Amino acid sequence: MENLIKSKILENSEALFGTVVDEQFIQFQKTRKDVQGDLTLVIFPFVKLLRCNPADAGTKIGEFLVKEIPSIGGYEVVNGFLNLVIADNFWLDQLKEMHTNPDFGLAAPGSKPTIMVEYSSPNTNKPLHLGHLRNNFLGYSVAEILKANGHTVVKTQIINDRGIHICKSMLAWEKFSPVNAKGERETPQNTGIKGDKLVGKYYVEFDKRFNAEAKTIIAEWENGAFDGYSSAVKEEFIRLTEAKAGKDEKAVKGIDDKIKDLAKNQTTLLREAKDMLVKWEARDPQVYLLWTTMNSWVYEGFGVTYKEMGVDFDKLYYESDTFLLGKDIVIEGLNKGVFFKKEDGSVWIDLTADGLDEKLVLRSDGTAVYMTQDMGTAVDRFNDYPDLSGIVYTVGNEQDYHFKVLFLILEKLGYSWASNCFHLSYGMVDLPEGKMKSREGTVVDADDLMAEVVESATEMTKERGHIEGLSSEELEKLCKMIGLGGLKYFLLKVDPRKRMKFNPAESVELNGNTAPFIQYTHARIQSLLAKSGTELTDVNPSGINESEKEIIKQLTEFPSVIQEAGRDYSPSVIANYTYELVKTYNQFYQSVYILNEPDESLKMFRLALSSNVAKVIKTAMRLLGIDVPNRM
């Protein structure tokens, strides 16, 4: 309709305004609820052209449109806004059209370029937490939304499986894990501990022992015992200690941190971890075996969590595979003159001309840094998928600078696809008490949280659900759907770019702007449809009322909502749209009879309307990774 009006005005602009008008002049907006009309044209832009007051300009355009477009039944000009009344038949036709289309709102699959969506990519030393939930739900949903927009999507993640941090947990396990009667050290099998949690336990164990050892060393130094340490270390310690004199509290703390770092570098534990990394790079069989074993525990543990989350991946990338390619690219870039080498052998890129800094891309000892492997991974991906047009990186906004630099480097290296790489930068998730801090033990574990919301949903469902006749498997499935749906919706309804506050109590709420509220509406509609038992063919009511028209209007917006969500990489657009639709539908549901409507034609129309609302709810929620039940 908007396009029709637009083209009519553009075609006849000479006759109407005596000049050719720019398309920009034609601005539509939704008609306010308290005035008459279905679509509003803003007429301020035309006022100057017509050299008359807004009321006259509106009247002139209104008369023209009523004459030209049969579906426009009338108009009213209020305060410079032309409110157009569109005939019921137009809305009825809209409903009939979507009614016959099971894929309403979705673009044809494969009609747009292939895009890779990276998400999750956790540190393999720590179990997944609340922040990862936002990441995973967001990445998964964006992938689904892009598919709905016609893109072919490859879901992926980069597995952070190499580096000194991995060696730390390996070392701690080897040194500190208790040995049982059978002579075995702790494994997921013999302890029943989830693999990622067990590895995480040893990472924490390493950190604990590591700090304790550093503390002991500092104590020795403070007592003047420097046996076994180099004179350089001794001098540095004395210099730092003396520097504390007369400084304020904050400065002293900074110096203490430096002393701690100095001591940490002298620990046997760190030296052993570094030795292990060297052995790993040399593919020492024993270290490699330990590495593959412990990694497999983590993957198994993560696999369980991913399954519970309902997310999946089409292709995995491992840093241990891509960091070497990254090094090759650095050499290539060095030859091209994009990078430069410093005297100590380290390789850098100078981005000062672009308003950034110099950035290291290869260490002086020739080992790879984060940036190196990210370059390698990106190139690897475009090699693997020749049709790939771009990559969406779902990574927290604390890495904004990293990705700015990465994309700039790729561009300077001459990769044409660099401009199609996008950092989907999302905000942190805070708790009511503030930031999550592992040191203070306030990190919310992903597995625990998912179990809690399902448990809470189970209680609520038993209390008020319509669950007679459901098997225990069906009930369990339903409660999972409600609990996890609620959690996903809670994390996705907020604009991803914004930092958000996570309130555990609110996340299991069932009222208001929540998934259970939406799921409930879907279940009610399904109940109506199941009871009606007839094919919805006859959709010709004698008239449609305001609330019915309002629902159709909102339904017709669905395709453009999917487009907007895709363009902005924002599931929250879908969430908020669905919530509005459901609210409108519930008002309708409470104000009229549907199944009990005596007029057969009207009843069929209302059932058709309801069934399309249900269809859109189901599609929309699917794009958020949320299932909807037929009863609850």
Next chain:
RNA sequence: GGUCCCGUAGCUCAGCUGGAUAGAGCAACUGCCUUCUAAGCAGUAGGUCUCUGGUUCGAAUCCAGACGGGAUCACCA
């Protein structure tokens, strides 16, 4: 300190490609289940859109500055 992000009702958030009287939910208060699922609906109350300037017929929205909060500036990832 440099760079980037954010600031809307008591709380959590929409609205931001400029448009009519700034909206929801939660919390508080009042009603509605002998008719289709009350996990619902109707209503009351709650605002200096952080502040100050600027652009404009028109600014929560765009621009500049101030204030407040956060992130980031590693041979960490």
